[in-house]
Amino acid sequence: MNVGAWKTLMKGATRYANERKRAHPSSAEQWEVEPLLRDDAVAMLTTTPVTTPRLDACVAAVLLAMDGQMTARNLAHLEVDEVRDLRDGSVRVGGQEFPCDHVERMRGVPWDCTACAVRAVVTHHPGTGTLLAAAAGGDPVPAMSQRLSALRDRVWAGVPMDRSTSGWRSTRLTPGSALTDWQAAGFRRACVLIVGRRGEAGTWLRARAWTAMAWSCGFRMCGDLLRLSRMAVSADPTGAGYRIDLAGTKDDPRGDKLVVRPLAWGDGPVSVASLVAEYLCVRDAVHGRGGNLIVSDVLSRRDAAGRGVADGGRGCGGGTGTAKRDLRVLCELAGLSDRRYSSYSTRKGFAEQAHRDGWSVEEIRDALRHQTLGVTLNSYLAASAAKDVSTKLIRNLAGSTA
Ligand SMILES: [Zn+2]
Numbered sequence: 513m514n515v516g517a518w519k520t521l522m523k524g525a526t527r528y529a530n531e532r533k534r535a536h537p538s539s540a541e542q543w544e545v546e547p548l549l550r551d552d553a554v555a556m557l558t559t560t561p562v563t564t565p566r567l568d569a570c571v572a573a574v575l576l577a578m579d580g581q582m583t584a585r586n587l588a589h590l591e592v593d594e595v596r597d598l599r600d601g602s603v604r605v606g607g608q609e610f611p612c613d614h615v616e617r618m619r620g621v622p623w624d625c626t627a628c629a630v631r632a633v634v635t636h637h638p639g640t641g642t643l644l645a646a647a648a649g650g651d652p653v654p655a656m657s658q659r660l661s662a663l664r665d666r667v668w669a670g671v672p673m674d675r676s677t678s679g680w681r682s683t684r685l686t687p688g689s690a691l692t693d694w695q696a697a698g699f700r701r702a703c704v705l706i707v708g709r710r711g712e713a714g715t716w717l718r719a720r721a722w723t724a725m726a727w728s729c730g731f732r733m734c735g736d737l738l739r740l741s742r743m744a745v746s747a748d749p750t751g752a753g754y755r756i757d758l759a760g761t762k763d764d765p766r767g768d769k770l771v772v773r774p775l776a777w778g779d780g781p782v783s784v785a786s787l788v789a790e791y792l793c794v795r796d797a798v799h800g801r802g803g804n805l806i807v808s809d810v811l812s813r814r815d816a817a818g819r820g821v822a823d824g825g826r827g828c829g830g831g832t833g834t835a836k837r838d839l840r841v842l843c844e845l846a847g848l849s850d851r852r853y854s855s856y857s858t859r860k861g862f863a864e865q866a867h868r869d870g871w872s873v874e875e876i877r878d879a880l881r882h883q884t885l886g887v888t889l890n891s892y893l894a895a896s897a898a899k900d901v902s903t904k905l906i907r908n909l910a911g912s913t914a
Contacts, residue, residue, distance in 0.1 A: 546852050548861030549868075552843075553727050557782045559845035561708065561716045565636045569648035570656050570707035572633045575626040578685040578700065580608045584653045590643040595634055603627040605643075618697040620777075620789030624704045656707045660685070663702060663798065673699050673797065698797030705794060706811050714794075714810030716845070719838035721791030722806055723858060724784045725756060729773040730862035730879050733855040734831040738822045740805040745775070745792065753777045753785030771881060808834070831855065863892035 576582050576590075586606070596604040601612035603626070610626040617623055633647045645651045666673040672688045673695070685703060687696045705713035725745075726733045736758060744757045758771040777785040795810055803818010822831040835855035843851045859880065866876050877888040 545854055545856040545860045547864040548723075548727060548839075548853055548857040549865050552846070552848055552851065553723070553861070554781050555846040555848060556839075556842035557720050557724055557787060559716070559720075559842055561713050561845070565633070566648040566652060567708055568629070568632045568636070569644045570652045571624065571704050572626070572629040573644055573653055573656055574660075574685065574703045574707055575624060575629050576605060576610075578687070578703065579610060579626045580605065581686060582606075584657065587644060587653055588642070588651055592634065592637050592639065592641060592643045592646065595630060595643060597631070597634075601627065603630045605630055616697075617693050618789065618793060620783065620786035621697045621701055621793045622790065623697070624700060652707075659706045660703060663699065663706070666798075694793060695797065698793035698795075701790065702794045702797040702811065711809055711811045714812075715838060715841055717791050717794060718806065718810050719842050721787045722835070722838060723842065724782065724787045725775060726858035727862060728775065728784045729756065730859050730866075731758070731773075732859050733835040734822070735855075737806055738804075738820060738831045742792075742795075742799075742801055742803055742805050742818065744805055745788065748774060754788050860892055863888070867893055 573587050576587060580586075582590075590606055594606045598604055598609070603610050603612075610630065612625055612627040614623055614625050614628075630643075633643060637643070637647045640646070644653070663673050673691070687699050691699065705717065722733060722737065725731065726737060731737055740756075740758070744759070745754050746757070747753075748755045752774060754775040756773050756775055758773070775784045775788050777783050791810070795807055798811055799807055799813055799818045803816075804820030806821050808815065808819050808821045821834045832855045836853070839851075839853040839855075839857065840849075843849055843853065863876055863880060866879065867873075871879075873885055873888055873893075876892070877885055880888060880892060882888045882892075
C-alpha cells in the first residue's frame with residue numbers, strides 16, 4: 513500500500529465515523545467511552561469487600577460450623593473466654609483446635625481460615641460475654657442460616673452439597689463426602705460470602721471476574737460475554753489457566769471464527785485466572801454447571817439457576833446497566849468514585865493501553881478482531897493515538913527511518 517492510498521483510507525474512515533455518529537446519535541455514547549487503563553484496572557481488581565464486626569462474626573460462625581461441626585446452639589453459647597490463641601498461629605475454641613490454614617484446595621479459590629476468622633472477631637470484641645452475639649450486636653446465626661438456604665438441599669450430580677439433615681436453624685455444615693475438590697472449595701467459599709447482606713459479595717465477585725475477562729481480552733462486557741454459556745470457559749489443558757471460547761457474538765453469530773483467548777495465571781499484581789477461578793467455583797456451587805457464564809445473582813438461585821444478566825440473553829439492554837453498576841462497585845471500593853466507566857470501557861481501554869505499551873496497530877486490530885485497520889484506528893484509539901500511529905505508518909511506508 514502506498515502513502516496516497518493510506519491517506520485516502522484514513523480520510524474515508526474518518527468521514528465514515530463522523531457520518532455514523534450523526535446517523536446514530538444514541539450509539540454516540542459508545543464513541544465517548546472512558547477507556548479503562550491498567551492502573552485503574554489493577555486497583556479495581558485488587559479490591560476486597562468492606563467488612564464489619566457483624567460480618568466477621570457471621571464468617572466465623574460459618575467456619576466454626578463447618579470445621580468444628582458446631583450447631584446453632586453450640587455457637588450461641590460460645591463465650592469469648594473459651595478462645596485461646598496458641599503459639600503456632602492456631603486457635604482453640606471450646607476445646608477444639610483450629611490450625612491457621614490458608615492452603616488453596618483449588619488453585620485461585622481462597623481457602624478461608626477458621627483460626628484467622630475467630631481472631632478477627634476477638635480483635636473487636638468488648639471482652640466479655642458470648643463470642644459471636646456480643647461481637648455482632650445480636651445473635652447472627654438465625655439470619656445467617658436463612659441466607660445459607662441457597663446452598664441447603666442443593667444436590668449436585670446426585671451428591672448433596674452438605675450433609676446436614678436438621679432444619680434451617682441448624683448450621684451443621686459438613687461438605688458432602690463425595691464432592692470433588694472444585695465443589696468442596698466452592699461450597700466453602702460460597703458459605704462464607706453468602707452471609708453478607710443483599711448479595712453484595714456476589715456482585716463484587718462477578719464484577720471482578722467479568723471486568724478481568726473483558727479487559728484482558730479486549731472484549732465488550734456485554735456484546736461479547738453476556739450471551740456465553742457457562743461452558744464457554746474451561747480449564748486450559750496445559751495448566752496455564754483458563755480459556756474462553758467466544759462463539760455467537762455480535763460480529764460472529766455462528767461462532768465461525770473460533771475465537772479462543774487465554775485467561776492466564778500470570779505473575780503480575782492481578783491474576784485473571786484466579787479471579788475467574790474464584791467466581792466460577794462459587795457460581796457453580798450455587799447454580800450448578802448450567803446456564804449463563806455471567807449470572808444475574810451469583811449467590812442466590814431465587815429466579816432460576818444460571819439465569820443470565822440480560823434476562824435470558826435476548827439483547828444487551830439489561831446488561832449494560834448491570835455492567836456499569838458492577839464497574840461502579842469496584843471503583844468505589846478502589847477509591848475511584850469519580851470515574852465513569854461503562855461496558856465498552858474494557859475494550860476501548862484495552863486498545864488504548866496496548867497502544868501505549870507499544871503494540872503495532874495490526875496487533876491491536878487482530879486482538880480486537882477487526883476486519884480493517886480503519887475501524888481500529890477510528891473507533892478504538894483516541895484521536896491522538898490514531899494520528900500518532902498513522903503518522904508512524906506513513907513514515908514506514910515511505911521508507912523513512914526518522
Ligand atoms: Zn489463618
